């Protein structure tokens with residue numbers, strides 16, 4: 001494995017992302033950085049736990065949705081080396097391609113059906129891949145959406161956890177894409193929630209409003 005360049009790419013909410021080239025392929029290192037306000041020992045254990053959790057969920061999620069392939073994990077350094085997905089965040093192109101709302105809903109449903117709760121669903125944590133020979137087969141099978149950032153996720157089959165995942169998404173979705181016509185309705189159309197799920201989402205939203 002030949003690593004080349006180590007270019008700073010982005011600073012996320014809890015991680016630093018660096019773009020690099022491994023054997024001619026673009027890759028990305030996601031390294032969780034220490035948070036000064038947390039106790040150092042606790043901080044390290046949180047970072048390691050989230051790194052391990054993210055890797056585990058990425059592997060499970062990969063059976064039903066597209067996710068970046070993992071190249072290498074260094075839990076001690078809280079670092080994940082993964083495939084770089086060329087494209088844009090769903091957030092940036094959703095206005096031009098509103099049909100992606102329905103597709104996102106359907107893919108989230110597929111994740112929930114196998115018990116993967118993402119934990120931080122936003123239109124920044126869903127990437128829309130560009131046409132690319134490396135991804136062609138996967139795009140044909142599971143579509144253009146690539147899910148990332150599973151560090152706050154968990155494995156659960158509980159309706160409550162799935163409904164919470166959707167309510168979290170709904171809140172940021174409506175705040176970010178307030179002028180998108182029927183955006184959230186189309187996400188839910190793709191998700192195809194049953195009555196129990198809709199009732200639970202309502203209950204969670206009411207609880208949030210009155211507490």
Ligand SMILES: Nc1ncnc2c1ncn2[C@@H]1O[C@H](COP(=O)(O)OP(=O)(O)O)[C@@H](O)[C@H]1O
Pocket residue numbers: 010011012013014015016017028030068082083084085086089124125127148149150151
């Ligand atoms: N595999 C990837 N390919 C391309 N871009 C990525 C990839 N992983 C992350 N990114 C970019 O880096 C940003 C931050 O990564 P993310 O995993 O969401 O970390 P954080 O937990 O800090 O939000 C993402 O919003 C996305 O723009």
Ligand SMILES: [Mg+2]
Pocket residue numbers: 012013124125149
């Ligand atoms: Mg993120």
